[in-house]
Amino acid sequence: MWVKIKNWLEVRIGLEELIRAQLTEYRVPRNINITYTFGFVALFAFLIQVITGFFLLMYYIPYSELAFRSIQDIMTTVPYGWLFRQIHVVGSNLMIVMILLHTLSVFFMGGYKKPRELTWVLGTLMLLATVIFCVSGYLLPWSQLSYWATTIATTMPTAFPIIGDRISELLKGSELVSGITLNRFFAIHVLLLPLVVAALLSLHLFLVRRIGISSPPFGKSGEAERPWTEYRHDSHAEGYPFFPDFVLKEMIMVMFACAVMFFIISFLPTLLLPEEANIPADPFRTPAHIKPEWYLLAPYQMLKIIPNKFLGISLQLIITAVFILWPFLERKEETNILKRPRLLGFFILSLVLWVVFTVWGKYS
Amino acid sequence: MKKREFLTLLLTLLGLTAAGSFVYPLVRFLAPPSGKAKSKQITFKKSEIPVGEAKEIPFGGVPAIIINRRDKGFIAFSRVCSHLGCLIDYNKIQNRIICPCHGALFDLEGNVVSGPPPKPLQKFPLKVEGESIVIG
Amino acid sequence: MRYLLTLLVILLPSVGLTDYREEFRKEFLTKPWAGVQVPKDVCVECHSTDMMKPEIRVIPSQWEMSWHYQNGISCHNCHGGDPQDEANSMSPERGFVGTPKYAKVPEFCGKCHVGILKNFLESGHGKTLKVSGKGPNCVTCHGIHNIQKASINIINEQLCTKCHSYDRVKIMKQALFVTENKINDIDKRVKILKSEGVYTEDEDKELFSTQAEFRTLFHTENVSLVRERTDGFIKKLNQIEVRMQKTFEELRFRRNFSAFLMLLFIGLGIGLLILSKNPKE
Numbered sequence: 001m002w003v004k005i006k007n008w009l010e011v012r013i014g015l016e017e018l019i020r021a022q023l024t025e026y027r028v029p030r031n032i033n034i035t036y037t038f039g040f041v042a043l044f045a046f047l048i049q050v051i052t053g054f055f056l057l058m059y060y061i062p063y064s065e066l067a068f069r070s071i072q073d074i075m076t077t078v079p080y081g082w083l084f085r086q087i088h089v090v091g092s093n094l095m096i097v098m099i100l101l102h103t104l105s106v107f108f109m110g111g112y113k114k115p116r117e118l119t120w121v122l123g124t125l126m127l128l129a130t131v132i133f134c135v136s137g138y139l140l141p142w143s144q145l146s147y148w149a150t151t152i153a154t155t156m157p158t159a160f161p162i163i164g165d166r167i168s169e170l171l172k173g174s175e176l177v178s179g180i181t182l183n184r185f186f187a188i189h190v191l192l193l194p195l196v197v198a199a200l201l202s203l204h205l206f207l208v209r210r211i212g213i214s215s216p217p218f219g220k221s222g223e224a225e226r227p228w229t230e231y232r233h234d235s236h237a238e239g240y241p242f243f244p245d246f247v248l249k250e251m252i253m254v255m256f257a258c259a260v261m262f263f264i265i266s267f268l269p270t271l272l273l274p275e276e277a278n279i280p281a282d283p284f285r286t287p288a289h290i291k292p293e294w295y296l297l298a299p300y301q302m303l304k305i306i307p308n309k310f311l312g313i314s315l316q317l318i319i320t321a322v323f324i325l326w327p328f329l330e331r332k333e334e335t336n337i338l339k340r341p342r343l344l345g346f347f348i349l350s351l352v353l354w355v356v357f358t359v360w361g362k363y364s
Numbered sequence: 365m366k367k368r369e370f371l372t373l374l375l376t377l378l379g380l381t382a383a384g385s386f387v388y389p390l391v392r393f394l395a396p397p398s399g400k401a402k403s404k405q406i407t408f409k410k411s412e413i414p415v416g417e418a419k420e421i422p423f424g425g426v427p428a429i430i431i432n433r434r435d436k437g438f439i440a441f442s443r444v445c446s447h448l449g450c451l452i453d454y455n456k457i458q459n460r461i462i463c464p465c466h467g468a469l470f471d472l473e474g475n476v477v478s479g480p481p482p483k484p485l486q487k488f489p490l491k492v493e494g495e496s497i498v499i500g
Numbered sequence: 501m502r503y504l505l506t507l508l509v510i511l512l513p514s515v516g517l518t519d520y521r522e523e524f525r526k527e528f529l530t531k532p533w534a535g536v537q538v539p540k541d542v543c544v545e546c547h548s549t550d551m552m553k554p555e556i557r558v559i560p561s562q563w564e565m566s567w568h569y570q571n572g573i574s575c576h577n578c579h580g581g582d583p584q585d586e587a588n589s590m591s592p593e594r595g596f597v598g599t600p601k602y603a604k605v606p607e608f609c610g611k612c613h614v615g616i617l618k619n620f621l622e623s624g625h626g627k628t629l630k631v632s633g634k635g636p637n638c639v640t641c642h643g644i645h646n647i648q649k650a651s652i653n654i655i656n657e658q659l660c661t662k663c664h665s666y667d668r669v670k671i672m673k674q675a676l677f678v679t680e681n682k683i684n685d686i687d688k689r690v691k692i693l694k695s696e697g698v699y700t701e702d703e704d705k706e707l708f709s710t711q712a713e714f715r716t717l718f719h720t721e722n723v724s725l726v727r728e729r730t731d732g733f734i735k736k737l738n739q740i741e742v743r744m745q746k747t748f749e750e751l752r753f754r755r756n757f758s759a760f761l762m763l764l765f766i767g768l769g770i771g772l773l774i775l776s777k778n779p780k781e
Contacts, residue, residue: 055393072699077397080389082754248776255769262762266755270697278699285572368778375771382764449705450615450712464615465712479612 023243027236029215032246035105036213037253038098043201044254045095049133050194052088060140062186064179067142068280086265089272092134094261096295099127107326107347110335111214114228117327119211122204124324129197134293136189139182145274147281148290150185151177152300159309176283212236217335297361298354304364405500410492413438418454423488423499427451430490430499433472434459440499441474442486452485461485540584543575562645578608603629605637615716623721635663650715652680668723675726676718682737683711689744696751703744710736 009015028036059078061070074081103123106112112120139150154177157167173180212234240246264271276287292300299316306312322329330343337344406423408430413419418431420443427443431454443451450465461470468479475484491498546552548560563569568577575583580595582588590596600608606626610617620626620638628635641654652673660669686707690700714733717726 055390058394075699079392079395081393083389083758084393086758245776245779248772252769252772252776255765255772259762259765259769262758262765266758266762269754270695273697275694278694278697368775368780371771371775371778375768375775378764378768378771382761382768385761385764444705444709448712449707449709451709462614464618464716465613465708467610467612467614 023247024241026242027239028213028242028246029236029239031216031218032213032239033216034249034253035101035109036216036246037250038102038105040250041253041257042095042098042102045091045098045257046197046201048091049088049095052084052091053190055084056088057190062140062183064142064182064281067140067182071141071143083265086269087261090261090264092137093272093293093295094257096130096134098257099130100295103127104351108337109214109216109218110337112327113333113335114327114331115211115231116207116214119204119207120327121324122200122207124326126197126200126204128320128324129193129200131295133189133193133197134295136185136193138293139177139185140189141277142182142281143277144279144281144285144287145276145290147177147283148276148286149292150181152290153292153296154181156303156313159313161310214335218338291361294358294362298357301357301361301364304361405498408497408499410438410495410497413497416456416459418456426486428488428499429454430497431472436472438490438492438497439472439474440488440490442488444486445481446476446483446485447479447481541574542586542589543579543581543583546586546589547575559645566645566647567649568647578611602637603633605639609638615712616719619716619719623719625721652676672718672721672723672726675723675730679714679730679733679737682734683707683714686737686740686744689741689748693744693747693751698747698751703740706736706740710740 006015056074059070059074059081061067071085074085076082106120106123135150135153139146154168154171157171158164160167169175171181171184172178173184210233213236215234215236276290279287291297302316303309303312306315332340334340337347404424406421408419413430413432415432416434418429420427420429422428423440423442428440429443429452430438430440432438445452445463445465445468447463447466447468450463452461452463452468452470454461459472461472461474462468463470463479463481466480468481469477470481470485471477473484474487476482488499544560547556549557563574568574575581576595579599580592580597581590582594585594588594590598597608606617606620606629610620621630625636629637641659642650655669655673655676657666657669660666690703690707693700693703710733714729717729720726
C-alpha cells in the first residue's frame with residue numbers, strides 16, 4: 001500500500017530524487033554542534049503558537065467589554081481551554097528564548113559573515129517581528145497588566161519631538177489605550193504579523209538551504225580559507241546526512257523544550273501570569289509596579305536611566321540599526337571568534353550589559 | 365538490533381500516547397457545550413405582583429427581583445449589586461432601588477444613578493403573555 | 501563602533517545627575533496621554549500644609565493609611581465640597597457639610613452605609629445616642645480617618661468596658677464567633693485561589709455579600725436575632741466552600757495532567773537520545 005502511494009508520487013514529482021537531494025544526501029558539517037538545533041526549535045515554537053493561537057481564536061472575543069471575560073471562559077469553562085492558553089503563553093516566551101539563543105550562537109560562530117549577510121538581516125527582522133508579536137498579543141487579554149504595559153509601550157514614541165505624539169496616536173488609534181487599540185493590535189497579531197513572519201521565514205530558510213549550512217569555525221573545515229568571489233554551495237561531502245541523523249538531534253531538542261514548557265505549566269503556572277494578569281483592565285487605576293515583560297526589561301531600564309528621553313530613544317534605535325546591519329559593519333573574514341579577542345570581548349560585554357539591565361529593570 | 369527495535373517500539377508507544385494526550389483535549393475543546401444553555405423559565409401570574417410591588421426569587425442560581433413598575437410595567441433583574449456583590453433592595457415607598465452596603469442607587473431600568481457600582485444590574489429577559497409573565 | 505562607545509561614555513556621567521525614577525514617572529506615567537488621570541485634590545493639598553493646626557495637618561496622612569483610601573474614597577465623598585476647585589472646595593452649594601456633630605455621625609456615615617445605619621438606629625447604642633446625645637457612635641469603634649477593614653477584634657474588653665460590663669458583650673462575641681471564623685477561613689482560601697491564577701469574581705462577590713449582611717446584622721446588637729440567622733449564613737458559606745473545593749480539585753487535576761505530559765516528553769527526549777547513540781549499522 002505504502003509502495004503504491006510512493007510510486008504514484010514518484011511518477012509525478014520524482015519523489016525519490018527529492019528525498020535524496022533534500023533529506024538523505026543533504027549533508028551537514030561533521031563538526032556541527034547542538035546550538036545548530038536552536039533555529040529549528042524556534043520554528044517549532046512558532047508553529048505551536050500558530051496552532052494554539054488558532055484554537056484560542058475560536059473562543060476569544062476581540063471586543064474590550066468581553067475580551068477579559070472570554071479569556072476567563074477559556075480558562076474555566078471551555079474543556080482544556082486552560083491547556084491551550086497556557087501553551088500559548090509559555091510557548092511565546094519559549095519562542096523568544098530560542099530565537100535569542102539562536103541569534104547568540106550564530107553571532108558567536110560568525111554565521112553572519114559573507115555570503116550569509118542577508119540571512120542575518122532576515123533573522124533580525126524576524127526577531128523584531130516576534131517582539132511585536134509579543135507586545136501586540138500582550139494587550140489581547142485586556143487585563144490590568146495588558147492595559148498598563150501597553151500604555152507604557154505605546155507612549156514611549158512620544159519621546160520623539162514633533163512626530164512622536166503622532167506615532168503614539170497611530171499605534172493607539174485613539175488618545176488613550178482603548179477598544180480601538182485592542183482591535184488594531186488584534187489585526188496586527190492575527191493576520192499581519194503571521195504573514196510577515198511567514199514571508200521572512202521562507203526567505204530565511206531558502207537562503208540557508210541555497211547557500212548551505214555554515215560550518216562551526218572551531219574545527220577543520222576549510223571554509224574560511226577560500227575567498228568568496230562567485231556563488232558556490234558547500235555540500236559538506238564529509239558530513240553526515242541531514243535525515244535521519246540531524247533531524248533526530250533536532251527532535252531531541254524539541255522534546256526537551258516541550259518538557260521545559262510543561263514543567264512550567266505544571267509547577268509554575270503563575271510565573272508568566274502574575275496577579276495583575278487576572279484583574280480586568282481599569283483605566284483609572286494604575287497597579288503599583290507595572291513593568292514590561294522580561295525580554296523588554298533591558299531597553300526599558302536603559303530608557304529609564306537616560307534622563308533625556310529623545311537621546312534614550314535615539315540610542316535604542318541606533319543600537320537596533322547596528323544589530324540589524326551588523327554583517328555590513330563587521331567584515332573581517334575570520335569566523336573563529338576565539339582568535340578575535342576584541343570581538344569576543346564586545347560580545348561578552350554586550351551580553352553582560354543586557355543581563356545586568358534586565359535584572360536591574362526587574363528589581364528597580 | 366534487538367535494542368534498537370525495542371527502543372523504536374517504546375518511542376512509538378510514547379509518541380502515540382503524547383499525540384493522544386493532545387487529541388483528546390482538542391476534541392473536548394472543540395465539541396459543543398453540554399447543555400450549558402439550560403434556559404429554565406419561570407412563569408408568574410400577573411396578579412401575583414401588584415403594581416408598585418416586587419417579588420424576590422432565585423433565578424438560575426442568582427437572587428433576582430421582578431418589579432411591577434408603576435409606569436413601565438414588569439422588569440426582572442439580578443439582585444447582585446455590580447459593585448461588590450451585596451443584594452439590592454427595592455424600596456416600594458420611595459420607588460427606588462438601593463444597595464444597603466455602600467448606598468448605591470439604581471433606577472428602575474437597573475442603571476446606576478449614583479454610588480460606586482461600575483455597571484448596571486444584570487437584566488433577565490421577560491415576556492408578558494396574556495395573564496402571565498415569563499422570565500428566561 | 502568607536503562612535504557608539506564614545507556616546508556611552510558621554511552619557512554615563514549624566515546618569516548620576518538626576519533622580520531618573522521621578523523624572524521617568526513624571527514624563528511617562530502622569531501625562532493625560534499616558535492614561536493615568538492623577539486626580540487633583542485641593543482638600544489634601546491645603547490640609548497637609550503648615551497653615552493647618554497639627555491635629556488637622558495629620559489627617560491626610562491618617563486617611564492614606566485607611567481602607568477608604570485604598571478603595572478610592574476621599575474627603576469630598578464624605579464631607580462634600582469640590583475637590584478640584586479651590587474656591588468651591590468648602591461650598592455648601594457643592595454639598596459641603598463639614599464635621600458632623602457627635603450625635604449626627606451615624607447619619608454622616610450612613611450616607612453610604614445605608615443598611616448599617618438602619619440596624620444601628622434600632623440597637624441599644626443607637627437609641628441611647630438619639631435620646632441622650634451620649635453613647636457610642638461609629639467613630640467610637642471604627643476611628644475617624646484611619647478606618648481599617650472591620651474585624652471581630654473591634655469588639656474587645658478595653659473598648660467596651662468604658663461604659664458597661666463586658667458580660668453581655670461576651671455573649672454577642674460568642675454568637676458571632678463561628679461565622680466570623682468561617683468568613684476569615686474562606687477569605688484566606690480565596691486569596692490562595694487568586695495566587696494560583698484563578699479569577700475569583702463570583703466567589704469574591706458572594707463572600708462579600710454574605711459577610712456584609714452578617715456584619716450589618718450585628719449592629720442591631722440583638723443576640724437572639726444573630727443566633728437565629730447564623731444557620732442561614734453558615735449554609736451560604738458552606739455552599740461557597742463547596743464550590744471553591746471543586747476549583748482546588750480542578751487545579752490539582754491540571755497540575756497532574758501537565759506533569760504527565762512533561763514526563764512523556766522527557767521520556768521521548770531520552771529515548772530519542774539513546775536512539776541517536778545507537779546508529780543503524
